[in-house]
Amino acid sequence: MTDQTVHTDVVVTDTPRAPARRWRLRGVTGFVVRRLLLGLLTLFVASVAIFAATQALPGDPARARLGKDATPASLAALREQLGLDRPALVQYFDWFTGLLHGDLGISLISGQPILDDVRDRATNSLALVLVAALASIPLSIVLGSYAALHRDRSFDTGSGLVLLALAAMPEFVVGLALVALFATTVLQVLPAVSIIPPGTSPFADPTLLVLPTITLVLAVAPYVARIMRASMVEVLESEYVEMARLKGLPERLVVRRHALPNAIGPTFQVIALNLAYLAGGVIVVESVFGYPGIGVALRDAVLNRDFTTVQAIAMLIALVYVVTNLVADIATILVTPRLRTGLQ
Amino acid sequence: MSNEAVESATVSTVAGTVAHLGTPRGGLLRSALRMWRTRIGLLCAGVVILVAIVGPLIAPHDPSEFVAAPYAPRGDGLLFGADHLGQDVLSRFLHGGRSILILSVLSTVLGVGGGVLVGLVSAYARNALDDVLMRSMDVVLAFPQLMLALVAMATVGPKGWLIVLTVGLTTLPRVARVIRGAAVPVVERDFVGASETLAEPRLRILAVDVLPNVTGPLVVETTLRLTYAVGLVASLAFLGFAANPNAADWGLMIQENASALTVQPWGTLLPVIAIAVLTVGTGLIGDGLARASSGIDRGRADG
Numbered sequence: 167m168t169d170q171t172v173h174t175d176v177v178v179t180d181t182p183r184a185p186a187r188r189w190r191l192r193g194v195t196g197f198v199v200r201r202l203l204l205g206l207l208t209l210f211v212a213s214v215a216i217f218a219a220t221q222a223l224p225g226d227p228a229r230a231r232l233g234k235d236a237t238p239a240s241l242a243a244l245r246e247q248l249g250l251d252r253p254a255l256v257q258y259f260d261w262f263t264g265l266l267h268g269d270l271g272i273s274l275i276s277g278q279p280i281l282d283d284v285r286d287r288a289t290n291s292l293a294l295v296l297v298a299a300l301a302s303i304p305l306s307i308v309l310g311s312y313a314a315l316h317r318d319r320s321f322d323t324g325s326g327l328v329l330l331a332l333a334a335m336p337e338f339v340v341g342l343a344l345v346a347l348f349a350t351t352v353l354q355v356l357p358a359v360s361i362i363p364p365g366t367s368p369f370a371d372p373t374l375l376v377l378p379t380i381t382l383v384l385a386v387a388p389y390v391a392r393i394m395r396a397s398m399v400e401v402l403e404s405e406y407v408e409m410a411r412l413k414g415l416p417e418r419l420v421v422r423r424h425a426l427p428n429a430i431g432p433t434f435q436v437i438a439l440n441l442a443y444l445a446g447g448v449i450v451v452e453s454v455f456g457y458p459g460i461g462v463a464l465r466d467a468v469l470n471r472d473f474t475t476v477q478a479i480a481m482l483i484a485l486v487y488v489v490t491n492l493v494a495d496i497a498t499i500l501v502t503p504r505l506r507t508g509l510q
Numbered sequence: 511m512s513n514e515a516v517e518s519a520t521v522s523t524v525a526g527t528v529a530h531l532g533t534p535r536g537g538l539l540r541s542a543l544r545m546w547r548t549r550i551g552l553l554c555a556g557v558v559i560l561v562a563i564v565g566p567l568i569a570p571h572d573p574s575e576f577v578a579a580p581y582a583p584r585g586d587g588l589l590f591g592a593d594h595l596g597q598d599v600l601s602r603f604l605h606g607g608r609s610i611l612i613l614s615v616l617s618t619v620l621g622v623g624g625g626v627l628v629g630l631v632s633a634y635a636r637n638a639l640d641d642v643l644m645r646s647m648d649v650v651l652a653f654p655q656l657m658l659a660l661v662a663m664a665t666v667g668p669k670g671w672l673i674v675l676t677v678g679l680t681t682l683p684r685v686a687r688v689i690r691g692a693a694v695p696v697v698e699r700d701f702v703g704a705s706e707t708l709a710e711p712r713l714r715i716l717a718v719d720v721l722p723n724v725t726g727p728l729v730v731e732t733t734l735r736l737t738y739a740v741g742l743v744a745s746l747a748f749l750g751f752a753a754n755p756n757a758a759d760w761g762l763m764i765q766e767n768a769s770a771l772t773v774q775p776w777g778t779l780l781p782v783i784a785i786a787v788l789t790v791g792t793g794l795i796g797d798g799l800a801r802a803s804s805g806i807d808r809g810r811a812d813g
Contacts, residue, residue: 208652215649219661327547334793336741338748339786342768342778350771351779358771446654450745454768464657465749468664476664483657491652 198496205492212484213265217258220473248274261477270478275470280478284463286364288482291452291459293368295444297375298382303437306387310394310433311426317399326395329388337447341381341454348377360455378455385447386440393436398429431501438494445486538726542795542802551794558788562607569601573758581774590776594766603780605758610747610785613673614739620678621739622732625685630716630724632686633693644690647683655680655742663751670753677742681735688731692724699723726803733796737789744785760785 228236228244245251249260264271270280309329313322332340349358360374368375401407402425410420449461456462460479467475542548570587571577574597582592590599628647632640650658659676666672696702697720705715721728746752747761755762760781767777 208649211649212653216661219665330793330797331790334737334741334789335786336745336748336789338745338764339782339789342764342771342782343786345768346771346775346779346782351775443654446657449654449656449660450749453749464660468660469750471664473664476661480657480661484653487653 194499197499201492201495205488208488209481209484212488213262213481214258216477216480216484217261220477265481270482271474273472273475275467275472275475280475283475284460284479284482287458287460287463290362290368290457291448291461294375294378294382294452294457294459295441295448298379298386298444299441301379302383302387302390302440305383306390307394307430307433309387310391311398311421311429313391314395314398314402314429315421322395325391329391332384333388333392337381337385337450338454340384341377341451344377344381345454358455360457362458364458374457378451378457381451381454382444382447385451386444389440390433390437394429394433397432398425401425401429404428431498434501435494435498438490438497442487442490442494445483445490538729538799538802542798545798545801547794548798548802551791551796551798554787554791555795556791558607558784558791559611561604561784562611565604565607569598569604571598571601573597573602573605574756575601581770581777583774584776590780591774593763593774593777594770599763599767599774599777599780602758602763602777603760603784606760606763606781607784609670609753609757609759610740610743610761613670613753614677614736614743616674617677617681617743618732618736618739620674621681621735622685622728624678624682625731626689626721626728628682628686629689629691630693630720633690634697634712634716634720636694636697643686647686650680650683651687655738656745659742659746660749660751663746668746668751668753668755673743673746673751673753677739681739685731685735688727689724692727693720696720696723730796730800730803733792733799737792737796740785740789740792 228241228248228250232240232244242251249257261271268281270284272278273280273283276283309325313325316322345358346352348356356376357374358377360378362368362370362374407420407425410424411417415424448459449464451457452459452461453465460482464476464479464483466472467479543552576596577598578586578588578592578596580592580594580596582588582596584591588598588600590603593599593602628643632643635643655677658680659673662672662676702715702719705719710718744761747759748765750762750765752759752762763781764778767774771778
């Protein structure tokens with residue numbers, strides 16, 4: 167991706183090479199360390215917030231589980247069994263140290279360790295998100311670049327409007343429209359629900375992944391494609407692209423070697439933000455297709471008032487979200503020469 | 511519906527908007543209305559809003575009246591058949607828009623109102639308060655909106671006020687960031703300094719001097735947030751979290767009838783189409799406003 171020649175307009179040339187490189191490394195390392203600490207702090211705040219939500223709000227896990235008609239005695243017994251009679255700070259400390267050891271706690275409903283309930287589902291969700299990411303990133307980069315190269319022509323306007331519409335609609339509307347089109351009302355070529363039997367690999371029957379993946383791709387691609395288009399439009403108007411054209415390079419080469427590498431930098435951040443978003447977006451998309459992933463598990467846990475599972479899955483999604491954002495920030499710094507030198 | 515991505519797109523229009531400092535407020539709406547996308551957007555959103563408001567008055571049946579066998583097909587005086595319990599699909603559809611509209615408008619009002627306040631105060635203060643406010647906004651932004659809403663639903667259950675509160679409070683930081691970005695250059699202008707010399711109260715300075723100069727991004731952001739609020743409220747209902755689980759509600763209707771898409775598609779398709787047309791409509795309006803306020807049609811003006 168990175169062609170050194172295209173970056174010459176931002177690299178400071180009059181500093182001695184070796185010290186500059188050392189400073190750059192320190193600058194980037196410093197940034198990574200700062201970002202890492204901020205990520206850890208965010209996760210800590212999240213754990214406090216998620217835990218506090220179950221404490222401060224008027225709901226009570228024991229009452230939620232036993233219902234309105236529970237006798238005070240049975241409520242007290244359950245509270246003691248769940249450890250809810252201990253001070254909140256002790257409960258939090260227990261839960262938090264458990265998380266650090268990879269112990270997600272015990273489900274209020276099934277009585278099983280949450281990790282066992284969640285492991286298969288997490289794998290399924292991960293598979294879905296990865297396939298969606300692999301499909302959507304190249305697609306939206308090509309789409310955005312093509313629109314930018316044919317700016318204000320019919321493809322640009324048309325794709326712009328379609329992307330705008332897709333970005334505006336909630337995912338479950340897009341998903342159900344796909345189900346109606348390809349699985350039920352119009353055509354019957356794909357399965358409408360994607361139920362994966364426990365213990366089976368999500369890739370065992372690839373047709374099950376098609377519609378959920380397309381839904382996620384359609385939810386994410388508009389943002390990436392739009393930023394890619396904007397970034398490309400800007401780069402195509404830059405002096406170095408004009409220079410490359412003026413020295414007689416074929417347009418294909420101008421685009422591929424000079425414009426694309428520079429335009430892709432700003433897109434990185436948006437790509438990563440959208441990957442992080444997929445961690446939350448799966449909740450709805452999985453529900454549309456009955457896909458047995460982490461999102462459906464969260465929905466069910468909320469419906470069943472399984473507080474410990476809600477806490478565990480929320481922390482898991484938060485972790486994925488924070489890590490992806492972290493990687494995004496670091497990757498953006500590394501691929502964007504202007505930002506990288508700015509850290510010195 | 512990933513908000514952060516759009517934010518970065520919206521923020522970049524802000525610089526263009528502030529340059530228009532002198533533009534009268536009507537100018538933005540008027541130039542947005544010159545674009546056919548804004549007009550189509552208004553038409554789309556208008557039709558759906560009209561259906562939601564007038565619908566209950568013209569519905570042929572009571573929304574919870576059993577009129578036929580479950581999933582009865584079209585015909586027999588039922589324009590779109592019956593739903594999973596044998597209630598009239600058309601009547602439930604005509605009744606089902608109000609709750610989504612009311613909840614999403616209220617959450618947008620809360621989110622945009624709070625966001626404007628935090629954003630303006632933050633931009634004007636530019637001290638430790640600014641840091642504290644913006645860092646706490648970042649913490650909320652670090653999590654998917656829907657996940658935060660679900661955690662809240664887990665504790666109290668799906669209450670109308672809780673839906674408004676969580677959707678509004680998770681919208682707030684997103685608005686605050688945009689408004690702060692737009693207000694920072696305004697705060698540095700001479701007329702703000704002049705008001706300060708005259709010892710005007712700070713809140714008055716924010717309301718009279720700063721706020722009118724960020725209306726461009728504010729209007730764009732409000733339409734954008736309304737679009738997403740509709741999506742979130744509908745998604746919550748679709749997931750099974752609606753204020754009243756028995757009420758006619760587009761999101762709930764979809765959840766109830768989606769499994770019978772092959773037998774009785776209308777119970778799902780009518781609300782799906784309504785939500786799609788409404789969100790695409792507000793999306794188009796937002797896009798038109800963004801283009802009008804940035805003055806240049808350069809793709810990133812997309813909202």
